[in-house]
Amino acid sequence: MLIAGNSYLMNMRVCGKMSSNFDEKKISVIIPAYNVEKYLLQCVKSVSNQTYKNLEIIVVDDGSKDSTLEIAQNLRNEDERIVVIHKENGGLSSARNAGMNIATGDYVLFLDSDDWFESNACEVAISVAETNHADIVLFDYYREFEHEQVQYCAHKGDVLKYEKNGKREFFLYDMKTITAWGKLYSRKILCELRFDEKMRTAEDVEFNYRVFSNVESAVYIRQCLLHYRMLPQxxxxxxxxxxxxxxxxxxxxxxxxxxxxxxxxxxxxxxxxxxxxxxxxxxxxxxxxxxxxxxxxxxxxxxxxxxxxxxxxxxxxxxxxxxxxxxxxxxxxxxxxxxxxxxxxxxxxxxx
Structure with a gap:
């Protein structure tokens, strides 16, 4: 079943901030990092400064050759919620798996180390998840070019809810199903699922297909909660x-x-x-x-x-x-x- 509406978000917004009664629910934010000394501080700070405080911030240094690990360790000293993993270089899938292996949150967010969140991203996402009993919450993002910011919205409706028997609509019409970022996952649906470490490119496609196969309910919200840095290739x-x-x-x-x-x-x-x-x-x-x-x-x-x-x-x-x-x-x-x-x-x- 596909349910569309626009009143849900309007009812939850209070002076630009969403009220939250879900503080006991922990979110694990997994940040794979490789040679990102230029961007890591902004990325991690965008998580540690969230309006929602019950967070576990897992930074996985994937064998960086610059000062990425040092920056991560300094940030850990400032915030006890930050956990730093240092491992040999194994690629993005390997780094994400390392973070998933130690995650203890009720929910999981993936954040690339050169991107950053809106300050209320976690609060908005978990409020939607808990209110709708959703396994996944999908949200929009800003494309950040060097001199321009472009808002990317997948749908016209403010809220789209997909129940299990509406999986056809979910796969046919959702435009962001192939990425791991831009989503809040309930950790229970991830179970023992992990990224295929043989894949060094396009690993999100196969991983998310397996994840979505277990989904009972997914909710899309038309709200940009993430800034995706569009670096020159x-x-x-x-x-x-x-x-x-x-x-x-x-x-x-x-x-x-x-x-x-x-x-x-x-x-x-x-x-x-x-x-x-x-x-x-x-x-x-x-x-x-x-x-x-x-x-x-x-x-x-x-x-x-x-x-x-x-x-x-x-x-x-x-x-x-x-x-x-x-x-x-x-x-x-x-x-x-x-x-x-x-x-x-x-x-x-x-x-x-």
Whole structure:
């Protein structure tokens, strides 16, 4: 069942702050950190300064080579709610798992170490979860560019509630199901679930599919509670010529899980995830300043020969995606790679 409404949040807001009667419920906030000395302080402070105080803040240093660990330890000395784990580098999945293994909260939030929360994020999320008996609360976010902030809202309605028998609508219409961040999870539904540590890219897709399979109730709220830092790709990883190959394993694993159930809504989930990663790969190619237009076009053409991309072109489900993304997929399907590379390059230039 899909229930929509807009009165819920209005009734809970009091002078910009939500009243909370759930202080006995603890939230574990898991922050994987690797070489983020520039951003970690802002990230952790945004959690420790939350209006909701019953928190466990788990910072997992994934073998950083800069001062990330030192910063985390200094923050721990200032706030006894902070727990610091130092481990050998194992990737994002490994770091998140390390945090989940020691989490003691009733709820779990994942926060990337270069992002930050609104000051009332935890209070809003847990209030919605407890009031609606929800296993997951999904919320919107701000995209933070260097000189611009863009509000991202997945739906027009203020509140959407998905019951178990409305899972089809959940998979078909929710636009943020593929990420681990932007959600408050009830720890009971995570059970023994962990991220697949073989996946170094797109690990959220397969993980969240397994999580959502256990969900009895999920609530989406149209409120931006997180700031997602849109770093230039070169500042994070640089151009990765094997990025398309890295998406193949997690998408294939997800498709295997979905195929056993064979429903249109679950294939729509797969299609949306594949579209998101297709656009990511296209963007990476076109952001590479070392490539001319001819070479970018060639790389997009070669990339489009990959099995999962071809499968997407010709078997795309009727998922709700922005027109701009749908256009990029259809241009690829029509093999208009030159036009595709020009459009993406211009788009990347505008955001530079």
């Amino acid at each position: 070169s500042a994070i990883h640089g151009f990765d010529p094997k990025i398309g190959e890295k998406f193949e394993y997690p998408l294939e694993k997800t498709k295997e899980l979905i195929s056993s159930q064979n429903t249109d809504s679950l294939f729509a989930y797969y299609s949306f995830a594949a579209i998101a990663y297709l656009v990511s790969c296209q963007n990476q190619i076109c952001r590479n300043s070392k490539l001319g237009l001819f070479e970018k076009t060639k790389q997009i053409r070669d990339f489009s020969k990959k099995i999962w991309v071809k499968d997407l072109f010709f078997n795309m489900q009727n998922v709700t995606i922005p027109f701009s993304r749908k256009m990029l997929v259809h241009l690829g399907r029509l093999r208009c790679f030159g036009i595709l590379s020009v459009i993406i390059s211009l788009k990347c230039l505008r955001k530079a």
